[in-house]
Amino acid sequence: MSKLSLTQAINAGLRRAMEEDPKVVLMGEDIGTLGGVFRVTDGLMKDFGSHRVIDTPLAESAIIGTAVGLAYRGFRPVCEIQFDGFIYPGFDQIVSQVAKLHARTHGKVRMPLTIRVPFGGGIGSPEHHSESPEAYFVHTSGLRVISPSNPQDAYTMLRQAIASDDPVLYFEPKRRYHTKGEVDLDAALSAAPLMGAARVVAPGTDVTLVSYGPLVRTALDAATAATADGVSVEVIDLRSLSPVDYAPIMESVRRTGRLVIAHEAGKTLGLGAEIAATITERCFNYLESAPVRITGFDIPYPPSKLEKHHLPDLDRMLDGVDRALGRTNSQTGMED
Amino acid sequence: MTQTRHEPTGQAAMKMHQLITADGTRVGDELLDPFVQDVDENTLTSLYRDMVVIRRIDVEATALQRQGQVALWPPMLGQEASQVGSVRAVEKDDFIFPTYRENGVAYIRGAKLPGIMGTWRGNMNTGWDPYEVNMATPQIIIGAQTLHATGYAMGIAMEGKEAMAIAYLGDGATSQGDVHESMVFAASFQAPVVFFCQNNHWAISEPVGLQSAVPIAGRAPGYGIPGLQVDGNDVLAVLAATRWAARRARSGGGPSFIEAVTYRMGPHTTADDPTRYRGVTELEEWAAKDPLDRLRTYLLNAGMLDAAGEAAIAADADAVAAELRDACINIPDPEPMSAFADIYVDAHPVLDREREQYRRYLASFAGQPGAGHQVQGSAS
């Protein structure tokens, strides 16, 4: 076991994948000499050479588009998009090519790409550096979308993503990049939980609180704070956003009868909407109250001095828990 | 994979137009000379003054970042001549489409200091009314503004007006599809647009040779756009070159592409560490070509500047810096509900409800000092 930060864990995951498979190549802006703007690829070009850690020209559509060609040729490219807000120039390649080529070629062509995207807010950045675009990709069939919340998952899930023959969007919670944790670098991949599996990270009996990526830490803090009010919150880390692993959520909601979902992305048609609808369809008879969504607002990501309002924090999660419990909350009296 | 190239190598070097050499000597240039015949002593010293002031702004803003007063700052150190020379060729009715680094351009264009700093402090997205200064919002998405400038210029042409749009871009930006598409459109519609590329040699850690195998200005002719390479550390030459392009635009000559060859002396932004990717000798080479030094030498030798004049300019610059510091640290934090402002022009019931929910939520803390929970170890 080693104590690693989330960035170090991703770096270790990339390194291991490159050692194990010479077809794994990294591509992106500034990932070589600089080691990436977040230093996630630090030292890899030195050790693997510039033919495997490729500093590309500044063009996202080309990064993804050329990775498609490499994948046709049997490579397993791992693309880095520098920041969430810069994925859009590559959007067409991702949704029209990467996601669909397997189906378009009747299963003949595989697209084992991994696209790494640092995402989310809370780091005081200017425009386009704090977005949560995951729903666009969750909505696109043919893609898998995952987001680790801690160093161990970051390491294991990345290796699973690279090993997967499906294209995977790997959303890195950038405000947790410096979070440290124990990582078992040598545990067999086959023994690890699947990258598609959700996990209960704190048991509870009154309310089920589902989250992923950067907000899992916040959800755990909220659960701790709720204890002081005599409320027992079960926290579930989704880990996989597409597909969502519904079994543990349903199992939990059948016990608690109450569901709260938290994410940084805007509420409208966000992942929370999908989970609320699905759980309502499948667990309606168990629900004691309507599922509650705690999300970013439906606004463009605001200037950083306002982001503390936009991002769900511990108090907003507790307010949501109060709503699910039918207690007085900030929206009491706003029923229609 | 190909080796990373530092300089474009695929084509013989282009002629780089210059009017004042690195050691401060005025030289002739057939193409550019006619465009600066009216430049007198006053104009020259004011160009110098502008460069001194924006360098001072840059130093102060960088210091403010180090002191935690602004979140991030993209230094323009070394690029003063490119910024000043180009913007001084832009008329009031022309429209500027900048990147994030044109803070010197914004200042000279008339944007106010609290607005310029507010963006980097995190208080606002744009700190000026684009229509008041005829300058678009800073653009972080690399290359996007070149399409906006081209479209704006197409509008000018459709109205039969005599004006132009100027798009600023970096050398890295020339790899983006948007930039290529904007050149296709500009040429197809003979749009009065100037592509002003500051080749500062680095796109964060990537050398210009990775973006382009040929001199950047050499690409433009392939689109049917004349490309001109100019010494970007020579403010007079940049002024002349931009006037050349502006005249083409205003007189129905269509688009032009200028590559101002300059150098980013500082980090990409205050979050960057250039020692990881570039050597000191390169920096020293470029320091010898400093844009301020050469004009200063020229002015001193020509007797257009003396110690008193220099001191006066330095005092002006210090005053701007003091004003900037003051403006920056006194920008009030935005009011929470302003997050919901200006998202739509017309009413939007879903957002209206969200706004009301959040207003109630905030009100639920009323009267509680230091409202909200604090949990150790939470960074949320």
Ligand SMILES: Cc1ncc(C[n+]2csc(CCOP(=O)(O)OP(=O)(O)O)c2C)c(N)n1
């Ligand atoms: C579409 C997009 N991709 C990536 C980035 C991240 N990024 C910000 S600045 C930059 C380098 C830009 O280099 P260049 O165009 O040469 O301009 P310079 O910063 O040198 O002035 C990069 C990669 C971005 N802002 N937008």
